[in-house]
Amino acid sequence: MSNLENHQGGWAKILSAFLIIADFLIAFWAYPQLGDRVPSHWNLAGEVNGYSSRFGGAFMLPLILLGIYLLFWIIPKIDPKKANYPAMSRIYWISTLAIIFFLSLMHVGVLGVGLGYFTTLPRWYFSGIGILFIILGNYFGKIKFNYFFGIRTSWTLASEEVWYRTHRFAGPIWMVGGILIGVLGFMPSQWVGPLFAVAMVILVGAPTLYSYVQFKKLNF
Numbered sequence: 001m002s003n004l005e006n007h008q009g010g011w012a013k014i015l016s017a018f019l020i021i022a023d024f025l026i027a028f029w030a031y032p033q034l035g036d037r038v039p040s041h042w043n044l045a046g047e048v049n050g051y052s053s054r055f056g057g058a059f060m061l062p063l064i065l066l067g068i069y070l071l072f073w074i075i076p077k078i079d080p081k082k083a084n085y086p087a088m089s090r091i092y093w094i095s096t097l098a099i100i101f102f103l104s105l106m107h108v109g110v111l112g113v114g115l116g117y118f119t120t121l122p123r124w125y126f127s128g129i130g131i132l133f134i135i136l137g138n139y140f141g142k143i144k145f146n147y148f149f150g151i152r153t154s155w156t157l158a159s160e161e162v163w164y165r166t167h168r169f170a171g172p173i174w175m176v177g178g179i180l181i182g183v184l185g186f187m188p189s190q191w192v193g194p195l196f197a198v199a200m201v202i203l204v205g206a207p208t209l210y211s212y213v214q215f216k217k218l219n220f
Helices: 003-033 054-078 086-114 125-142 154-158 160-184 189-219
Strands: 037-042 048-053
Touching (some): 003 054, 003 086, 037 054, 037 086, 054 086, 125 160, 125 189, 154 160, 160 189
Antiparallel strands (some): 037 048
């Protein structure tokens, strides 16, 4: 692993930690101002269909983020393929940062609704989901074989060659899918639900089917 990879991976680790600390500080600031029930779940039309307690609204996402961050530190130490992690350290931690950044935006949005700054989550949150898919898809082809991080189907985990083929196949699909999902926030609300569902079926289903087909090709 080059010094550049070490530097960039370390940068992503540090920024991820700062984002989580910021989320907790925002949560402590917002907690006394929140009502007893805080909107915490929305349908694809932007309507609230779930609530949490004041504590849950303020601290649930920061606690989840902290758990994700700690888990991503632990995974390279316990994965049977841990020898592959140094070669993808930069990718691993930039992907972690992208996930943490998106969930941090979600946390700010939830508190913004709970405090009355927004009437509902802004539609541009779909752009955030799209960017997350674009970033992950961009790195798929460089993810080394492992048991925790990436597209984990029965067939990718059974064959290292299937793993690499599937990730190279899925990367462009996720990037294009991310662009399309990002556009959903600017489309009529009645189209959002069906189009988002179709996009997710393709993004999940196509790589899964491809991994099965490749496994059959290589083993029969």
